[in-house]
Amino acid sequence: MGVRRSEETCERKSRHGHNQPRFTFCDISSSFIARTSACLDRQSERKGLNITRIIPITIGVSLAAVTIYLSMQQQIGELAIADEPTQSVAKSTSSTDSPSVTKEGPQAATYVGRQQCAECHRENFEQHAAHGHASTFSEVAETDLPDIFDQQTFDGGESYGTYQYSKDSSGNLTVSLLADESPSNLPLQYVLGSGHNARTILTLNRASDGVTEGIEHRVSCYPNQRLGMTVGHSEKKATRDLEKFGDVTRGELTQRCVYCHTTTGILTEGRIDRLVSNVNCEKCHGPGSEHVRQARELKDPPPYSVGDAAWDVESEIQLCGDCHRLPRSITKQELRDYPNTLARFQPVGMLRSKCYLASNREMKCSTCHDPHQSVHGISQHAHEQKCIQCHDSNDSSHTICPVSAEANCIKCHMPVVPQEQDIELHDHWIRVHED
Ligand code: HEC
Ligand code: HEC
Ligand code: HEC
Ligand code: HEC
Ligand code: HEC
Ligand code: HEC
Numbered sequence: 001m002g003v004r005r006s007e008e009t010c011e012r013k014s015r016h017g018h019n020q021p022r023f024t025f026c027d028i029s030s031s032f033i034a035r036t037s038a039c040l041d042r043q044s045e046r047k048g049l050n051i052t053r054i055i056p057i058t059i060g061v062s063l064a065a066v067t068i069y070l071s072m073q074q075q076i077g078e079l080a081i082a083d084e085p086t087q088s089v090a091k092s093t094s095s096t097d098s099p100s101v102t103k104e105g106p107q108a109a110t111y112v113g114r115q116q117c118a119e120c121h122r123e124n125f126e127q128h129a130a131h132g133h134a135s136t137f138s139e140v141a142e143t144d145l146p147d148i149f150d151q152q153t154f155d156g157g158e159s160y161g162t163y164q165y166s167k168d169s170s171g172n173l174t175v176s177l178l179a180d181e182s183p184s185n186l187p188l189q190y191v192l193g194s195g196h197n198a199r200t201i202l203t204l205n206r207a208s209d210g211v212t213e214g215i216e217h218r219v220s221c222y223p224n225q226r227l228g229m230t231v232g233h234s235e236k237k238a239t240r241d242l243e244k245f246g247d248v249t250r251g252e253l254t255q256r257c258v259y260c261h262t263t264t265g266i267l268t269e270g271r272i273d274r275l276v277s278n279v280n281c282e283k284c285h286g287p288g289s290e291h292v293r294q295a296r297e298l299k300d301p302p303p304y305s306v307g308d309a310a311w312d313v314e315s316e317i318q319l320c321g322d323c324h325r326l327p328r329s330i331t332k333q334e335l336r337d338y339p340n341t342l343a344r345f346q347p348v349g350m351l352r353s354k355c356y357l358a359s360n361r362e363m364k365c366s367t368c369h370d371p372h373q374s375v376h377g378i379s380q381h382a383h384e385q386k387c388i389q390c391h392d393s394n395d396s397s398h399t400i401c402p403v404s405a406e407a408n409c410i411k412c413h414m415p416v417v418p419q420e421q422d423i424e425l426h427d428h429w430i431r432v433h434e435d
């Protein structure tokens with residue numbers, strides 16, 4: 001395998017295009033999956049980001065600090081403002097969509113916030129506002145959760161205890177254990193998930209060694225204001241006090257959780273710096289200050305992001321797979337938490353499909369999904385038209401279904417796979433199912 005060559009290519013490609021330095025595309029072998037994994041390996045080795053490798057490392061306190069430092073460097077990426085003193089965002093404004101990063105030095109593109117894009121890209125802006133991406137990270141106090149949880153109790157089960165929630169006069173929500181053992185109580189800080197499937201609470205804690213820990217609460221809010229066990233928690237056990245409130249992760253693992261649900265945000269000392277909430281325009285397109293400046297000066301601004309010559313099918317799969325997961329990036333813990341199905345990881349399924357493998361790598365996420373438009377509210381019929389683009393019975397060069405050439409493709413070839421807590425996901429490994 002051309003591993004040595006891959007390193008060169010990684011280096012070269014990582015300076016191009018959008019702001020995902022870790023998930024650059026490397027051209028080293030015939031299979032995309034192999035290319036991706038080789039690249040991820042090298043990239044993560046160099047940047048100290050291999051999660052399975054990090055777990056033992058974080059045991060050593062001083063090394064843990066290095067790990068966090070590296071992850072901050074990585075997040076900042078091409079912003080090239082790593083040595084600027086971190087700018088803390090006041091609590092009251094931290095989970096708005098407004099930018100929190102200021103301009104530093106010539107040519108260093110910075111985040112300007114999605115409002116700025118609305119001026120010239122009104123349609124993308126409005127569609128995105130209705131997408132799950134636009135509401136996947138907020139402060140609990142800014143949502144209806146304090147009212148939903150207030151005065152409720154919930155039995156967390158053996159080794160946990162019974163939770164009691166209460167809202168104080170300023171609207172903040174806390175949880176305590178009824179059997180008043182320690183730990184006494186915990187604020188509910190951030191909420192992840194738009195609520196279409198679930199909303200899960202995350203509280204940050206500065207551990208005694210300075211490392212930031214994240215407590216993913218054991219109770220989540222499901223549609224129709226129903227409280228229920230957080231997905232993946234039923235098999236867990238609390239082995240230390242803080243874990244009675246939920247699953248505790250440290251350092252890089254907690255950073256990943258924030259990384260996938262925000263545009264930018266760096267964990268430090270038990271809080272989030274430079275927070276820009278939600279998966280906004282600039283998460284996918286990269287910091288936009290230069291593009292906005294150029295677009296204001298020139299009628300025809302230079303290529304940016306997806307307009308870049310280096311942007312191709314694989315770039316897009318890398319982009320979406322960065323959060324929706326690639327085969328290589330599924331952790332052992334995730335396999336344990338979601339043992340019955342890989343339907344949660346759409347790119348993994350798509351990459352195994354004949355449609356992808358046999359279509360000259362023409363298939364990508366945006367073949368079926370406008371990246372700005374939510375899938376909720378799109379009719380099944382509209383999705384099936386995407387299948388028919390390639391499986392067209394009027395064109396003899398296409399493979400046609402002998403069972404149903406016109407309708408109901410999704411039901412048979414991308415069926416819903418029921419998950420815990422009534423969540424439904426579609427199997428993106430498009431194939432003929434036995435029954
Ligand atoms: C930074 C991480 C991240 C990236 C990059 C990302 N997503 Fe998502 N995506 C999420 C999260 C988090 C959710 C869950 C939103 C929610 O809470 O409902 C989601 C939800 C979705 C949904 C379902 C919600 C809806 O309203 O339709 C679709 C479809 C989707 N993403 C497609 C894509 C595609 C296509 C790409 C690449 C162009 C992509 N995503 C890139 C994190 C990401
Ligand atoms: C590698 C990226 C990644 C990490 C890490 C991650 N998420 Fe997500 N999360 C996603 C994506 C992508 C979705 C959308 C899933 C879908 O609709 O297929 C999602 C969906 C969700 C949802 C919506 C409900 C659901 O199950 O679809 C919640 C709640 C959530 N995540 C909470 C969390 C919390 C809390 C953490 C950290 C403890 C976390 N996530 C870590 C990418 C990530
Ligand atoms: C989840 C990732 C993601 C997010 C979030 C996102 N985009 Fe995009 N955007 C893409 C991808 C991928 C393409 C290329 C699609 C293609 O190849 O057809 C694209 C294409 C575009 C284009 C050029 C083609 C077109 O649709 O006009 C514009 C302009 C654009 N995006 C603006 C925005 C703006 C403005 C926002 C925020 C309101 C935004 N995008 C949010 C992924 C994203
Ligand atoms: C002052 C107007 C203006 C603003 C503000 C603006 N854009 Fe653009 N954008 C343009 C023009 C003009 C083009 C090129 C023509 C086209 O594709 O629509 C463009 C193209 C794009 C493209 C396609 C890339 C390409 O090279 O083909 C993307 C993606 C994009 N913009 C995203 C954004 C994002 C994200 C923001 C907010 C951070 C933003 N734009 C803010 C005017 C603007
Ligand atoms: C980009 C073009 C493209 C799109 C879009 C597409 N397919 Fe395919 N699909 C293909 C190709 C090419 C093959 C391989 C056919 C062959 O060579 O036999 C294929 C094969 C299949 C197979 C046979 C799989 C197997 O393992 O034998 C099924 C079933 C299928 N597609 C269903 C669908 C459905 C359902 C959709 C829409 C959700 C869809 N396809 C969308 C190109 C596409
Ligand atoms: C061949 C068409 C097709 C392709 C390609 C495709 N999807 Fe989907 N996707 C669908 C359909 C159909 C649904 C179900 C929509 C609905 O709810 O009716 C869906 C749903 C989703 C959802 C919502 C959760 C779920 O599983 O129901 C997410 C997230 C998603 N897709 C992400 C992706 C990503 C990321 C990619 C690229 C790796 C991708 N999809 C490629 C057809 C496709």
Ligand code: HEC
Binds near residue numbers: 387407409412413432
């Ligand atoms: C009622 C379930 C059902 C529906 C609806 C359905 N299919 Fe199929 N499809 C099948 C089965 C079963 C096979 C395998 C048939 C066989 O091998 O004899 C198949 C085979 C295929 C194949 C492979 C054909 C080949 O020659 O290898 C393709 C492509 C395909 N379907 C696409 C589609 C598309 C596109 C749609 C929607 C327009 C669709 N299917 C609707 C059940 C269905």
